[in-house]
Amino acid sequence: MIYELTNPTELAEEIGKNMRLARVAHGLRQVDLAKMSEASLQSIKNLEGAGKVELVTFLRVARALGMTGGILESCQPKPRNLDEIERIEAARVEPTRVRVRP
Secondary structure, eight states: OOGGGSOHHHHHHHHHHHHHHHHHHTTOOHHHHHHHHTOOHHHHHHHHHTOOOOHHHHHHHHHHTTOOTTHHHHTSOOOSSHHHHHHHHHHHHOSSOOOOOO
């Protein structure tokens, strides 16, 4: 699946399905994964169904399933020009809010 071409809802659903497949591959029931990840059973069901949970819950479940490898890398900014690179670098060194000017 090409993730850039999907809308956020479809992407969340696809991630939820993949997490369900990973859970099944590990031989875990939803209740087992809930205990391992310190998430509620309802959160596991929500994640696997529609992909809707809090980010921290998603990360706990991903860690429990050994799926955290590419998460940080995929969330890195991908600048398209020198201007964007300079803004990213400025934001890295500034400890407070960064004002973005169009």
